[in-house]
Amino acid sequence: MRKYRVVADQLLDEIAQGKYKDEDRLPTEDKLMAEHNVSRNTLRSAIDVLVDKSILYRVQGSGIYIRKPVYPDTITINSIRGFKEEFKNKETHSEVIELEQLPADKEISQKLQCEIGTPVYFVHRMRYIENEPFSIEYSYFNKTIIPYLGREIANNSIYSYIENDLNLSIGFADKYISVEKLSKMDSSHLQLKEADPSLVIEETVYLTNGTLFNHSRVIHNYKHAKFFALAKNW
Amino acid sequence: MRKYRVVADQLLDEIAQGKYKDEDRLPTEDKLMAEHNVSRNTLRSAIDVLVDKSILYRVQGSGIYIRKPVYPDTITINSIRGFKEEFKNKETHSEVIELEQLPADKEISQKLQCEIGTPVYFVHRMRYIENEPFSIEYSYFNKTIIPYLGREIANNSIYSYIENDLNLSIGFADKYISVEKLSKMDSSHLQLKEADPSLVIEETVYLTNGTLFNHSRVIHNYKHAKFFALAKNW
């Protein structure tokens, strides 16, 4: 693994274990460089990772400080794998309501930026946490990029299949967040009432090489949907 | 201004003017270095800025590409100043419902991480876009850090007052996003019905030196609240 990632992981471990909790502050860059045997740039790349993750913040002339931890049971919206990762200390499972292969119609082709008629997989899934309905997912995958998708995969994690089995590298995603009143069908799936609130995230997901491979619309149970985002003052 | 920021701004301008729209791709790093007379590190810092803003993405071995533009009329959740900035092509205004100075009670002191009794400003504002109610803001400012706040400021932009007049540097913010049913009072302010959906953002805002100075709870009209976030696969 890249050196700066190793250092980032080590620092993350140390922070998690409370090594710096008295000070809420890391040693100086010079000390960390010596400790981890890396150059200044490499160390700073490692710190960058943790700053992006909102674990640390830096103050010029002063030091590198540890942030207050994010509230538990919230999904970090700037991260791609929300569900299983964020709730790994809880029981989570998925239920595939529908999975089929079909040719892209006009709407789907626009969302997946592909030709009309391109074969795509459509997945309709429910997500549960501790057996409580958490979200409904309507998802399309471009079959040109994801050549196969089956129920056994969708019951587990599609993303870990894509990364570990297909050996593709997921890069980034656009997410649009809005609020809607639930349709009758969605409300029954979520065990809520029609016209109850829901938090809707539409996301477009790309490989690291910029290829668009997935578009999803995820409808969240308003009672459980709590998201976190870090904002910067550009 | 810092060199890498100048380069970032120049590139942003060029992109906005469609200079690269045929290719959707920037010249190589080597060419950009020569063009802007900067070192590789400086150029890469400039590109980093635009990648963070989801303007560009990089593909190792291939090039630097221009992203599809974000939908208009959405608020970038990873940016701190949402309202006036994102809707600067529209008429926006604020209406101060309440502005008072008071000592922090237990709840406020926890949210502002200060002692009970610390003087704080409380601001209750409505935000309008094209004269449509957009959001309700309940905001607390630590008076130790923000020594004065008046109605004439709150009618305008509190943040520009803090940065330009008080000369403080706003750094970063934590945002928690959730969905709630509207209370009777909030619904009337938003000209909606009681129990209608709303998107709620609780944010804690820090100066660049890590000082917590503001906590806000902002309740958005579900008909207009559209947010955007860029997610990375860490």
Place this chain on the structure above:
DNA sequence: TTGGATTTGTGCGTATGTATA
């Protein structure tokens, strides 16, 4: 209050690794 020491931020140069074309 000032000024020096400390600490992070910016910028330059160079070499090598790795993914893509």
Place this chain on the structure above:
DNA sequence: CTATACATACGCACAAATCCA
């Protein structure tokens, strides 16, 4: 397989913000 282009890593110098005597 080779060339191209971005990614990582090293070292150095100076700027700017903060801290402290």
